[in-house]
Amino acid sequence: xxxxxxxxxxxxxxxxxxxxxxxxxxxxxxxxxxxxxxxxxxxxxxxxxxxxxxxxxxxxxxxxxxxxxxxxxxxxxxxxxxxxxxxxxxxxxxxxxxxxxxxxxxxxxxxxxxxxxxxxxxxxxxxxxxxxxxxxxxxxxxxxxxxxxxxxxxxxxxxxxxxxxxxxxxxxxxxxxxxxxxxxxxxxxxxxxxxxxxxxxxxxxxxxxxxxxxxxxxxxxxxxxxxxxxxxxxxxxxxxxxxxxxx
Amino acid sequence: xxxxxxxxxxxxxxxxxxxxxxxxxxxxxxxxxxxxxxxxxxxxxxxxxxxxxxxxxxxxxxxxxxxxxxxxxxxxxxxxxxxxxxxxxxxxxxxxxxxxxxxxxxxxxxxxxxxxxxxxxxxxxxxxxxxxxxxxxxxxxxxxxxxxxxxxxxxxxxxxxxxxxxxxxxxxxxxxxxxxxxxxxxxxxxxxxxxxxxxxxxxxxxxxxxxxxxxxxxxxxxxxxxxxxxxxxxxxxxxxxxxxxxxxxxxxxxxxxxxxxxxxxxxxxxxxxxxxxxxxxxxxxxxxxxxxxxxxxxxxxxxxxxxxxxxxxxxxxxxxxxxxxxxxxxxxxxxxxxxxxxxxxxxxxxxxxxxxxxxxxxxxxxxxxxxxxxxxxxxxxxxxxxxxxxxxxxxxxxxxxxxxxxxxxxxxxxxxxxxxxxxxxxxxxxxxxxxxxxxxxxxxxxxxxxxxxxxxxxxxxxxxxxxxxxxxxxxxxxxxxxxxxxxxxxxxxxxxxxxxxxxxxxxxxxxxxxxxx
Ligand SMILES: Nc1ncnc2c1ncn2[C@@H]1O[C@H](COP(=O)(O)OP(=O)(O)OP(=O)(O)O)[C@@H](O)[C@H]1O
Ligand SMILES: [Mg+2]
Numbered sequence: 001x002x003x004x005x006x007x008x009x010x011x012x013x014x015x016x017x018x019x020x021x022x023x024x025x026x027x028x029x030x031x032x033x034x035x036x037x038x039x040x041x042x043x044x045x046x047x048x049x050x051x052x053x054x055x056x057x058x059x060x061x062x063x064x065x066x067x068x069x070x071x072x073x074x075x076x077x078x079x080x081x082x083x084x085x086x087x088x089x090x091x092x093x094x095x096x097x098x099x100x101x102x103x104x105x106x107x108x109x110x111x112x113x114x115x116x117x118x119x120x121x122x123x124x125x126x127x128x129x130x131x132x133x134x135x136x137x138x139x140x141x142x143x144x145x146x147x148x149x150x151x152x153x154x155x156x157x158x159x160x161x162x163x164x165x166x167x168x169x170x171x172x173x174x175x176x177x178x179x180x181x182x183x184x185x186x187x188x189x190x191x192x193x194x195x196x197x198x199x200x201x202x203x204x205x206x207x208x209x210x211x212x213x214x215x216x217x218x219x220x221x222x223x224x225x226x227x228x229x230x231x232x233x234x235x236x237x238x239x240x241x242x243x244x245x246x247x
Numbered sequence: 248x249x250x251x252x253x254x255x256x257x258x259x260x261x262x263x264x265x266x267x268x269x270x271x272x273x274x275x276x277x278x279x280x281x282x283x284x285x286x287x288x289x290x291x292x293x294x295x296x297x298x299x300x301x302x303x304x305x306x307x308x309x310x311x312x313x314x315x316x317x318x319x320x321x322x323x324x325x326x327x328x329x330x331x332x333x334x335x336x337x338x339x340x341x342x343x344x345x346x347x348x349x350x351x352x353x354x355x356x357x358x359x360x361x362x363x364x365x366x367x368x369x370x371x372x373x374x375x376x377x378x379x380x381x382x383x384x385x386x387x388x389x390x391x392x393x394x395x396x397x398x399x400x401x402x403x404x405x406x407x408x409x410x411x412x413x414x415x416x417x418x419x420x421x422x423x424x425x426x427x428x429x430x431x432x433x434x435x436x437x438x439x440x441x442x443x444x445x446x447x448x449x450x451x452x453x454x455x456x457x458x459x460x461x462x463x464x465x466x467x468x469x470x471x472x473x474x475x476x477x478x479x480x481x482x483x484x485x486x487x488x489x490x491x492x493x494x495x496x497x498x499x500x501x502x503x504x505x506x507x508x509x510x511x512x513x514x515x516x517x518x519x520x521x522x523x524x525x526x527x528x529x530x531x532x533x534x535x536x537x538x539x540x541x542x543x544x545x546x547x548x549x550x551x552x553x554x555x556x557x558x559x560x561x562x563x564x565x566x567x568x569x570x571x572x573x574x575x576x577x578x579x580x581x582x583x584x585x586x587x588x589x590x591x592x593x594x595x596x597x598x599x600x601x602x603x604x605x606x607x608x609x610x611x612x613x614x615x616x617x618x619x620x621x622x623x624x625x626x627x628x629x630x631x632x633x634x635x636x637x638x639x640x641x642x643x644x645x646x647x648x649x650x651x652x653x654x655x656x657x658x659x660x661x662x663x664x665x666x667x668x669x670x671x672x673x674x675x676x677x678x679x680x681x682x683x684x685x686x687x688x689x690x691x692x693x694x695x696x697x698x699x700x701x702x703x704x705x706x707x708x709x710x711x712x713x714x715x716x717x718x719x720x721x722x723x724x725x726x727x728x729x730x731x732x733x734x735x736x737x738x739x740x741x742x743x744x745x746x747x748x749x750x751x752x753x754x755x756x757x758x759x760x761x762x763x764x
Binding site for chain 1: 577655658661662664665669673674677678681757760
């Protein structure tokens with residue numbers, strides 16, 4: 001399981017004259033769980049959005065199974081289906097019911113048979129305890145419920161990689177645990193996960209590796225024990241101190 | 248700034264296209280087996296509309312009702328003599344000349360005089376009726392006893408738009424010239440209600456008005472005290488296309504019809520005007536009995552045009568919405584194509600929102616015929632114009648609806664691997680349509696009302712039918728009251744219907760928990 005699935009090479013992203021990502025190098029292996037932590041504004045979301053091409057990198061390269069996703073003949077649609085994303089603001093399709101939210105992408109993008117897609121959707125909604133709500137519209141659900149549906153929707157595409165951008169930040173504290181539980185169930189099933197989070201305890205428990213970002217670069221990376229118990233860099237120490245004090 | 252520039256360019260291109268056009272005028276119609284004659288069918292006793300074919304009336308082409316009058320009888324006689332089948336086309340006065348030059352009709356027999364201005368655009372046959380100008384006044388007014396133009400000092404006088412009668416007002420010293428009006432029926436109402444003191448018309452109109460309405464009379468001026476009018480104007484002639492092969496044949500036939508015969512025919516026409524007084528019973532049932540069918544047909548046409556126009560306009564709006572939201576492609580070629588498409592859509596919207604529909608109708612219907620010899624069916628032309636016009640408005644409405652959809656919806660769809668089209672069709676447009684529905688309903692209602700401007704191309708929608716009815720029964724208030732009611736019923740029904748659709752699209756307020764399995 002040490003074959004690299006995503007390789008970010010010398011990635012740079014500039015918005016206007018604002019250089020958000022300076023020079024990012026990150027290799028994620030298949031099946032690995034990587035957490036990205038860092039101060040607000042350090043570029044974590046931007047990195048994830050570049051990885052699944054919601055933003056176009058300014059320079060550098062991103063490889064998926066060794067192939068550049070920026071190559072002109074690269075099949076982006078297929079790649080996006082294989083590298084799913086879970087957003088902080090859920091982004092469930094407001095015009096569709098819970099069930100349709102999970103079925104429609106499978107049918108539309110993967111051309112799955114609708115009956116098969118529905119079966120798959122019901123199983124996944126069951127694992128996140130959202131099967132009683134299949135007829136609800138997104139605006140009739142709580143934040144935690146929405147996020148669990150969003151996770152089921154991403155899973156339904158049978159992705160190899162899932163990108164999570166602060167999936168619990170918009171939630172009330174009592175709903176966070178359900179979502180984290182849904183994510184824990186996915187970990188170590190062979191699925192590769194890249195998780196941007198401010199839930200330090202969760203990151204420590206679930207991750208194989210933790211990446212600390214600061215001002216558009218990766219300041220430090222290592223195992224959870226190494227980052228949380230014995231950070232080398234001063235910026236890392238300062239960042240964690242604030243978090244651990246708060247906890 | 249750049250928008251203005253492009254608008255200017257388009258205007259220039261259109262003008263050029265039309266300027267080149269006369270050379271391309273079609274003459275094919277001249278050798279056909281029919282003689283298509285244009286008239287208002289609302290200018291008694293020369294021409295009027297009646298509901299039956301009594302007294303040798305001729306069915307009006309593409310509309311309900313029959314035309315009769317001096318012009319119709321004259322046209323029948325001429326058509327018979329030159330061996331063609333007569334077709335009467337009813338249209339507004341201002342539509343006559345463009346209809347002739349664009350080949351929609353072959354001749355104008357409408358009480359038109361061959362003024363020098365008109366001669367520049369079309370040819371005229373020899374005279375088919377000679378007339379004199381009069382002023383129609385109220386019997387009980389001081390002007391009823393007038394004998395000279397001098398007696399009309401300080402009087403409020405008007406006449407029909409674009410006629411020599413209107414220019415003749417200037418011969419009255421110290422007159423209060425009123426703005427021109429559209430037709431005689433409107434002027435009669437203005438006169439009886441006291442808005443004006445008199446209007447200028449030809450003697451036959453004087454006879455008709457006085458016969459019709461006992462409160463009115465007309466002044467028989469002597470040669471030296473009346474209007475000075477050139478033969479070009481007092482002589483009514485038949486308008487034909489420049490260089491038309493019909494002229495010779497028609498002139499030959501006209502020469503055979505003596506002055507005495509003409510006067511007799513005019514007397515006959517005045518005597519056979521459709522009855523305007525109603526039978527007993529209330530005015531409402533009388534109106535419905537007599538003209539209900541015509542008004543319902545008009546309402547049907549209005550509904551058809553606005554429904555098709557709104558639906559097609561809506562599809563245009565969706566298409567524009569899909570194209571305008573295409574994300575920036577990576578290759579330069581595709582980027583250029585996208586820019587071009589966006590640019591064309593922007594021009595389309597600006598042009599069709601920025602010009603009145605009545606002008607668009609005239610350009611499409613008459614302009615296309617004149618410039619390209621394209622002879623469109625009137626109803627088809629109406630459908631096209633309303634669709635394209637509505638499309639321009641709805642494109643902007645849908646754009647607003649799309650803007651209101653959260654950017655996260657696009658991102659989630661793209662992140663799942665949806666193509667742009669799939670994103671739009673499955674996720675964004677359903678939400679955008681829901682956002683836009685109230686405004687689209689509004690467009691539909693506006694269309695119901697605005698199709699009335701299509702009378703310029705003689706589409707027999709509700710307003711056109713109403714004008715015809717009012718022109719026959721002179722019950723302006725009652726007729727338009729009924730027609731207002733019909734418009735209201737249509738618009739009210741539509742707004743209720745769409746309210747239901749909105750509710751349906753919003754879905755149930757609550758959901759049922761599914762059974763656990
Ligand atoms: N589309 C954009 N245009 C301009 N600047 C942007 C854009 N997106 C992000 N930025 C800027 O990039 C910087 C990094 O933003 P990013 O959202 O990646 O931070 P983050 O690490 O995810 O922060 P947080 O923890 O608050 O989510 C910020 O300063 C932000 O203002
Ligand atoms: Mg972020």
